[in-house]
Amino acid sequence: MPLVTLSDVLIPAKSDGYAVAGLVTLGWEDMRAYVAAAEAENCPVILQAGPSCRAHTPLPILGKMFRHLAEAASVPVVAHLDHGYTFDECREALDSGFTSLMFDGSRKPLAENIAETRAIVDMAHAAGISCEGEIGFVGYDNGEASAGTNPAEAAQFAAETGVDAMAVSVGNVHLQTDQSGGLDEDRIAAIQAVTDVPLVIHGGSGVPAAQRRTLATQTNICKFNIGTELRQAFGNALRDAVNSDPERFDRVQILQDTHDPVVAATRTVLRTMRANT
Structure with a gap:
């Protein structure tokens, strides 16, 4: 199945609940496991190349990797640039x-964020692909503090940029290693009341599974x-694979042992986003 756009998977998701x-993604091993998990759960998946991934592997290579996986997959796959900071x-x-x-x-003043996001949206739409923007800053666990999304600004941002999806800051933070937090459902409702654009939660690992499913x-x-x-999940599986035999040194053999545990963990994650699974 060829790669699909973000709108191709989010419009049905919004309609069907x-x-x-x-x-x-950080490398071949996890992205391959993610697609295998999505196939096992028979659901679409978005493969994301964030800043740390791009620092390790060039974008042209990542594009080929994502495309290779998508073309062999039985479910829709999106190749998504996560946190692009410049037009180039x-x-x-x-x-x-x-x-x-x-x-x-999201770190920029509202007018600047709108103008720059609009330019990316125009470029994406001219090429027949999708664009996600962010309004309100999503911070980092034990790092930069978040700036919550203002619903009125969210409505203006959505209307003036034409984004296909809008990331919001509603109590979520990046790099949270447990699910002790939770999202501000009143703020989510206020944002949803003023725009129909599909909403995105960055830092989803810190959101309790039950709340993920509800939202x-x-x-x-x-x-x-x-x-x-x-x-x-990957780090724990890798540690177990290395520690299981002090004589092992072949990275391919070691990394193969991460596949099944990451597939299992990913399937659990995918089930939290649908009803009755």
Whole structure:
């Protein structure tokens, strides 16, 4: 199945009451496991190349990897640039075969964020692909503090940029290693009341699974980004594989042992975004 756009998977999700997982990739082993898990659960998946992934592997290579996996997959796969910070970076992703761009201007003043996001949206739409933007800053666990999304600004941002999906800051943070927090459902309702654009939660690993399911099935949140939760699963599996035999040194053999545990963890994540699974 060829790659699809973000809108191709989010419009049905919004209509039918579920969310799609945006899974943060770091390399071949995890992205392959993510697609295998999506096939096992018979659901679409969004493969995301974030800043740390791009620092390790060039965008043109990532585009080819995503496309290779998508063409052999039995479910829809989106190749998504996560947290693109410049026009040129977004342009490179488009030229590398990505089908969705996420421009992050959330640290900028509102007018500047709108103008720069609109330029990326225009470029994406001219090429027949999707664009996600962010309004309100999503901070980091034990790092930069969040700035919550103002519903009126969210309505203006959605209307003036034409984004296909809108990431919001509603109590979520990046890099949270447990699910002790939770999202501000009143703020989500206020945002949803003023715009119909599909909403995105970055830092989804820190959102309790039960709340993920509730919001996925009852609100316009159509995409949860999941990174830390699955990085932990991969790291634990890798540690076990290395420690199981002090004589092992072949990286291919070691990395093969991460596949099944990451598939299992990913399937658990995917089930939290649909009803009765």
